[in-house]
Amino acid sequence: AVYPVANAEPDPRHYLMDAKGLLTAMLEIERRGWDLLGFYHSHPMSSPVPSQADLALAFYPGHCYAIVSLETPAAPEIRFFLFQEGRFQEMSVL
Numbered sequence: 661a662v663y664p665v666a667n668a669e670p671d672p673r674h675y676l677m678d679a680k681g682l683l684t685a686m687l688e689i690e691r692r693g694w695d696l697l698g699f700y701h702s703h704p705m706s707s708p709v710p711s712q713a714d715l716a717l718a719f720y721p722g723h724c725y726a727i728v729s730l731e732t733p734a735a736p737e738i739r740f741f742l743f744q745e746g747r748f749q750e751m752s753v754l
Contacts, residue, residue: 663688674713675701698724698740705731708739710748718743724751 663685666678677699689696699720703711708729710718718725721744729737741748 661689661694672704676717696720696723698726700726700728702728702730707731708737710741715748718748721745 663681665681665685667674668676668678686696701714706729708727710725710727714725714727723743725741725743725748727739727741729739731737740751740753742751743749
């Protein structure tokens, strides 16, 4: 399942998951006995690589972070990263 969580930041160039939305999603995942696989967000005007802000907001080691670039709207690009030991490692997804 995918649980969209609103951006609590008014500036679309930044993101911060809405605390209430995140808690609701986490409680639902726990209620179902599921495992959280990861998170996703977009970079509307840049490539799909983790930024310094992404690193500062990465609070879940061992989880996947998917970043979708909308730099070219007709051809969105998505890349996946595993966050562990304080850094992102790109993942190969087949």
